[in-house]
Amino acid sequence: MNVSTTHAPPARGSLASSLHAASPFVPAASVEVKGLHVGYGKRPVIDGLDWQLVPGQVVGLLGRNGAGKTTLLEALLGLRDVDSGSVSLFGQPLAALDDAARARIGFVPQASDLFPWLTGAQLLAYFRSFYPRWNEAKVEALLTRWDIDRNLPIARLSGGQQQRLSIIRALAHEPDLLVLDEPVASLDPVGRRDFLRELVEQVLDRGTTVVFSTHILSDLERVAFNVAFLARGRIALQAPLDELIETTRRLSGPAAEVRALMQAQALQPLAGMPVTGAGERLRLLVRCTADAPAPAPAGAVLVEKVGFEDLYAELTA
Numbered sequence: 001m002n003v004s005t006t007h008a009p010p011a012r013g014s015l016a017s018s019l020h021a022a023s024p025f026v027p028a029a030s031v032e033v034k035g036l037h038v039g040y041g042k043r044p045v046i047d048g049l050d051w052q053l054v055p056g057q058v059v060g061l062l063g064r065n066g067a068g069k070t071t072l073l074e075a076l077l078g079l080r081d082v083d084s085g086s087v088s089l090f091g092q093p094l095a096a097l098d099d100a101a102r103a104r105i106g107f108v109p110q111a112s113d114l115f116p117w118l119t120g121a122q123l124l125a126y127f128r129s130f131y132p133r134w135n136e137a138k139v140e141a142l143l144t145r146w147d148i149d150r151n152l153p154i155a156r157l158s159g160g161q162q163q164r165l166s167i168i169r170a171l172a173h174e175p176d177l178l179v180l181d182e183p184v185a186s187l188d189p190v191g192r193r194d195f196l197r198e199l200v201e202q203v204l205d206r207g208t209t210v211v212f213s214t215h216i217l218s219d220l221e222r223v224a225f226n227v228a229f230l231a232r233g234r235i236a237l238q239a240p241l242d243e244l245i246e247t248t249r250r251l252s253g254p255a256a257e258v259r260a261l262m263q264a265q266a267l268q269p270l271a272g273m274p275v276t277g278a279g280e281r282l283r284l285l286v287r288c289t290a291d292a293p294a295p296a297p298a299g300a301v302l303v304e305k306v307g308f309e310d311l312y313a314e315l316t317a
């Protein structure tokens with residue numbers, strides 16, 4: 001496992017020489033994954049996954065426990081060995097990522113990777129020395145707003161305070177790609193709201209590409225980010241959440257009538273969705289489009305809007 005590549009700051013010496021490459025105006029996708037396979041032993045966890053994140057996109061990565069979110073996010077950053085497939089960041093293959101590109105990445109891991117014997121101030125001073133950009137004003141504002149005692153050893157901060165410090169560290173060098181693995185897991189509701197506000201500001205100010213895994217659906221509903229559903233080792237679907245809720249319908253009723261309605265209106269099952277329903281009854285989700293608008297209930301077929309939790313349950317099953 002190549003933990004040192006992006007988890008630790010980039011080597012200082014070669015950074016200055018390659019600052020030109022750190023321009024935020026690179027047209028390439030921030031993240032491009034093709035045919036990624038990652039498994040443990042013989043068990044595949046990521047199984048032929050394709051994914052692309054364009055600059056300025058904010059994506060909430062959703063999936064059940066054990067679906068492979070951490071495995072995927074770490075594989076994106078070169079922190080996990082992969083079996084096959086390719087990952088490019090900012091148009092550069094992961095294996096050939098230069099220091100300038102590394103300096104454009106911020107990562108908040110699921111488990112704290114802060115040095116517990118340092119104080120918050122010492123930790124931030126240490127990391128500051130490695131990056132070409134460092135927004136001291138933002139660091140100061142967040143330390144104050146999030147009420148973190150910078151002079152306490154990190155070991156004596158609460159779990160939520162450590163998580164906040166980890167987020168501050170990741171935001172301080174103004175990354176162009178921010179990857180966060182369950183960043184709000186130990187934050188209280190106010191902390192989560194503040195964190196989301198900070199993300200939105202980051203994106204509005206700098207066009208940062210953000211991907212973060214979470215189990216807290218209500219946070220995503222509030223901000224209406226893009227959501228990506230990880231299931232069976234692949235991204236089953238990625239779409240703006242509000243649009244997804246608006247355009248998805250559940251059809252249920254006698255199988256023949258449901259199929260006839262779908263055919264008449266050219267409705268397609270939602271991507272990757274298995275068609276479910278016992279015996280003669282059928283129940284499935286469809287995505288309505290301009291060409292295939294939401295149908296009115298017909299005969300015995302029920303047409304319903306679907307809430308986010310139901311969508312999550314179906315798409316991650």
Ligand SMILES: Nc1ncnc2c1ncn2[C@@H]1O[C@H](COP(=O)(O)OP(=O)(O)OP(=O)(O)O)[C@@H](O)[C@H]1O
Pocket residue numbers: 040045063064065066067068069070071072
């Ligand atoms: N180092 C490892 N060795 C063996 N199996 C592993 C290892 N890391 C993860 N796994 C397995 O890979 C699968 C995916 O784990 P991963 O942590 O990526 O899931 P996750 O979606 O992040 O889960 P959660 O939501 O619970 O954090 C799990 O079944 C897990 O047991």
